[in-house]
Amino acid sequence: MTADPSSANTADPRLGARASGPLTGTVRLPGDKSISHRALIFGALAEGRTTIRGLLEGHDVIATADAMRAFGARVERHVDDAGEAVWTVDGVGVGALIEPAALLDFGNSGTGARLLLGMVAGHGIAVRFDGDASLRKRPMGRVLAPLELMGARVCDSADDRLPLTLKGTRDPIPIEYRLPVPSAQVKSAVLLAGLNSPGLTTVIEPEPTRDHTERMLVHFGARLDISRDPDGARRIALHGRPRLTGQAVTVPGDPSSAAFPLVAGLIVPGSRVTIRGVMVNPSRAGLITTLQEMGAKLTLANEREDGGEPVADVTVEAGPLTGVEVPAERAPSMIDEYPALAVAAAYARGTTVMRGLSELKVKESDRLAAVAAGLAVNGVDVRVDGDDLIVAGGAGRVAGGGTVETHMDHRIAMAFLVMGLASETPVLVDDGAMIATSFPDFVPLMRGLGADLGPVSDWPDTAPAGEPGA
Ligand SMILES: O=C(O)C1=C[C@@H](OP(=O)(O)O)[C@@H](O)[C@H](O)C1
Numbered sequence: 001m002t003a004d005p006s007s008a009n010t011a012d013p014r015l016g017a018r019a020s021g022p023l024t025g026t027v028r029l030p031g032d033k034s035i036s037h038r039a040l041i042f043g044a045l046a047e048g049r050t051t052i053r054g055l056l057e058g059h060d061v062i063a064t065a066d067a068m069r070a071f072g073a074r075v076e077r078h079v080d081d082a083g084e085a086v087w088t089v090d091g092v093g094v095g096a097l098i099e100p101a102a103l104l105d106f107g108n109s110g111t112g113a114r115l116l117l118g119m120v121a122g123h124g125i126a127v128r129f130d131g132d133a134s135l136r137k138r139p140m141g142r143v144l145a146p147l148e149l150m151g152a153r154v155c156d157s158a159d160d161r162l163p164l165t166l167k168g169t170r171d172p173i174p175i176e177y178r179l180p181v182p183s184a185q186v187k188s189a190v191l192l193a194g195l196n197s198p199g200l201t202t203v204i205e206p207e208p209t210r211d212h213t214e215r216m217l218v219h220f221g222a223r224l225d226i227s228r229d230p231d232g233a234r235r236i237a238l239h240g241r242p243r244l245t246g247q248a249v250t251v252p253g254d255p256s257s258a259a260f261p262l263v264a265g266l267i268v269p270g271s272r273v274t275i276r277g278v279m280v281n282p283s284r285a286g287l288i289t290t291l292q293e294m295g296a297k298l299t300l301a302n303e304r305e306d307g308g309e310p311v312a313d314v315t316v317e318a319g320p321l322t323g324v325e326v327p328a329e330r331a332p333s334m335i336d337e338y339p340a341l342a343v344a345a346a347y348a349r350g351t352t353v354m355r356g357l358s359e360l361k362v363k364e365s366d367r368l369a370a371v372a373a374g375l376a377v378n379g380v381d382v383r384v385d386g387d388d389l390i391v392a393g394g395a396g397r398v399a400g401g402g403t404v405e406t407h408m409d410h411r412i413a414m415a416f417l418v419m420g421l422a423s424e425t426p427v428l429v430d431d432g433a434m435i436a437t438s439f440p441d442f443v444p445l446m447r448g449l450g451a452d453l454g455p456v457s458d459w460p461d462t463a464p465a466g467e468p469g470a
């Protein structure tokens, strides 16, 4: 197979993975997707120049960069003397965005769409939002409800889905909002709307979610009061109308992307893989905790701060894993990692029970259903019980041989390709195109570690598109 997925026969979008020799090596991963979106957004809302190193250049983030240009910021990509990409954003300042001349298309990206709905809600402009077939199915009501309380109006929408037009207000009403779902996107949308509000905008989160928005608001000069309510909920109060100023941002390695080479290194016999500079912010570190509980040989070294976030070099060595129970409270800290964890669980000895996964149903696909179907078609004993996923591990043995339906979901595609690296028969995914939304170099990076995966069209002995199995 070739290393470059773009060389694939475009008529056949399938990718496949087959049993590989030990994976070995040290790699760096692309920048964190959540932080990349936010660096562009806060850069555009700040006065002066923001310089971003390590920005993830995936389709989701590029859609946000394009949107920030449409709002009046100057966003440019440069290459420094060392050959590294450096992005600059010359911002317009809070309250000074211009109304985009055309519809904004966020592609596959829930984060881009939802955060920018919040930003628009606090400005006196009207913007039409749209996305691809996956994003059009995802609920926007969770952000629209608080934004309407703040004075924004939704037009041209039959339900709470895209496409829709949001009319913002130049004087958003400060609100106190308790999150009905544990969602960093909803929290961030309300805080972004509150930036241009004259008062105190407060978000209360009963279950803590990723805190990159709070960290970055402080980094750009906003005043935030963060405390705990008597019931333990986290209270975040933003003082409105701050003067944000351009900053230097270094984006650390994405732990959600790291999940794939880490799980691959654990399940492919004889492997040893190190990933440098992975963000280990506790609000994102649930997978590391869970893999350690499963008995993974996983160590953190060189723990340090980079760009205001804790990072470490993470090393895994292949070895036996044991099934565990993953509590519902842990879900927000590893919400995007369940497809990868489910693959680790399929190779573990014993049963893994993952509780409280209702939020997985509203991602790029219904991930609870997609993961269960992908495991089942590859011979894994799996069951969904309400919001829980129960996987009976094969103690190092997975049959494989199935073609997994990805439903336009990058994480489903990557997780099942990882599964195929140690299965008895190759695993195929029906469409690998969405991998470029979050991890454009996934295939070459994995191949560099020794993984045998890539376009199925490069496999002479594989069944034609539409037929299962290899
Ligand atoms: O705020 C963010 O950057 C994200 C929050 C999460 O979504 P929810 O807020 O819907 O849980 C996560 O799934 C998504 O990939 C990125």
Ligand SMILES: C=C(OP(=O)(O)O)C(=O)O
Pocket: 060, 108, 109, 110, 111, 112, 336, 363, 364, 411, 438
């Ligand atoms: C859920 C995800 O992203 P988003 O909500 O931004 O589409 C993800 O990357 O797994």
